[in-house]
Amino acid sequence: MSATLLALNAGSSSVKFNLFGWEDALPLLATGKVAGIGETPTFYAMEAGAAASQKKQLAASSTQEDGLRTILDWVQGHAGHDISIASHRVVHGGTFYRGPVIVAGDVMDKLRSLCPLAPLHQPHNLAAIEILARLMPDLVQTASFDTAFHAGHAPLFNVYAVPHELAERGIRRYGFHGLSYKWIAEVLRRDHAALAAGRVIAAHLGNGASLCAMKDGYSIDTTMGMTALDGLPMGTRCGSFDPGAVIYMIRTLGMSSDEAEHVLYTESGLKGLSRLSNDVKTLQESASAEARFALDYFALKTAQMIGMLAVALEGVDGIVFTGGIGENATAVREAILRRLTFLGRFETLVIPANEERMMAMEARAVVNDRSAV
Numbered sequence: 001m002s003a004t005l006l007a008l009n010a011g012s013s014s015v016k017f018n019l020f021g022w023e024d025a026l027p028l029l030a031t032g033k034v035a036g037i038g039e040t041p042t043f044y045a046m047e048a049g050a051a052a053s054q055k056k057q058l059a060a061s062s063t064q065e066d067g068l069r070t071i072l073d074w075v076q077g078h079a080g081h082d083i084s085i086a087s088h089r090v091v092h093g094g095t096f097y098r099g100p101v102i103v104a105g106d107v108m109d110k111l112r113s114l115c116p117l118a119p120l121h122q123p124h125n126l127a128a129i130e131i132l133a134r135l136m137p138d139l140v141q142t143a144s145f146d147t148a149f150h151a152g153h154a155p156l157f158n159v160y161a162v163p164h165e166l167a168e169r170g171i172r173r174y175g176f177h178g179l180s181y182k183w184i185a186e187v188l189r190r191d192h193a194a195l196a197a198g199r200v201i202a203a204h205l206g207n208g209a210s211l212c213a214m215k216d217g218y219s220i221d222t223t224m225g226m227t228a229l230d231g232l233p234m235g236t237r238c239g240s241f242d243p244g245a246v247i248y249m250i251r252t253l254g255m256s257s258d259e260a261e262h263v264l265y266t267e268s269g270l271k272g273l274s275r276l277s278n279d280v281k282t283l284q285e286s287a288s289a290e291a292r293f294a295l296d297y298f299a300l301k302t303a304q305m306i307g308m309l310a311v312a313l314e315g316v317d318g319i320v321f322t323g324g325i326g327e328n329a330t331a332v333r334e335a336i337l338r339r340l341t342f343l344g345r346f347e348t349l350v351i352p353a354n355e356e357r358m359m360a361m362e363a364r365a366v367v368n369d370r371s372a373v
Contacts, residue, residue, distance in 0.1 A: 004021060004029060017033065017075075020360045029048050031046055031048075034067030084140070090144065091121040091122050091125060099148050101143050101366065108130070175212070176208075180353050185218075201214070209231070211306060213309035229265060236265065237268055246260055270295075273293060296335070299336045316346045
């Protein structure tokens, strides 16, 4: 069987995978996911070049581990591939990691310490690593971080105006969606060299949403902060929100910290504003005034924050859209751009997200570096 690299993105209700060949070009061999964990678990997979995908209903009680077992069985059995490396998307690397890492030694202990900073993502990312370590103890596993692309920010862009004692305990701006932005930087260097060397604002717009200011292919500033709750309004997350309002929710409205967290992460954003859905397509098709308001609000806040990042870059040469909304919702892109004519002329691009290939590229690089030692 040929050597392969399995890129995994494990969440609370799904495990997505891409299978790449280990050759220099990292050819995509297969893609798929287990979706609906906790509700109606279903396995989907499609080999490269196949005319149709495969689908299999899993038991209602299926867990993340069951989903991973299903993926491994299909890759090694049906598709006939030997898994040599597993690469995991891990949301938070904190100040520990500025790039990908082989999971060994005290890596997991460090990553577990960051779970409070990404409570909806980090525990599930790490659980997948632990499960795979049990199922395939000799497998080399790597971690790629959504925070790493922003790790080189100057202090002006990564501190909060709080006492130094709090900053020393981890309260600072990290930024996220770094794998998506690193892929955009890669594509720009390859296909748009002049723009890559300039001032670019990348907009990763999906159920999670953020912006990144890039100069010469490097992150200068971003809209997300210490957690993935900050910045733009998102599908179900509030985005930038007065911290005094959180105190009010807990102290005056009597909400527990868990209740406040639940509301701000899962009941806010487009879903909260529209009282209907976090899905942009559903909102666009709705005749509801609240649905229209939610989309207008999203476009306004995105344009406002693009203006903020334009200040950080001292101008804009290009805006790149990516993510589910950024790539597919033409009307939303146009609504954002209409509010930005004051910036003058700039190039506009749509670049499809490919975080999985970026993970594979990082994993291959870090494994080869270790082999060369």
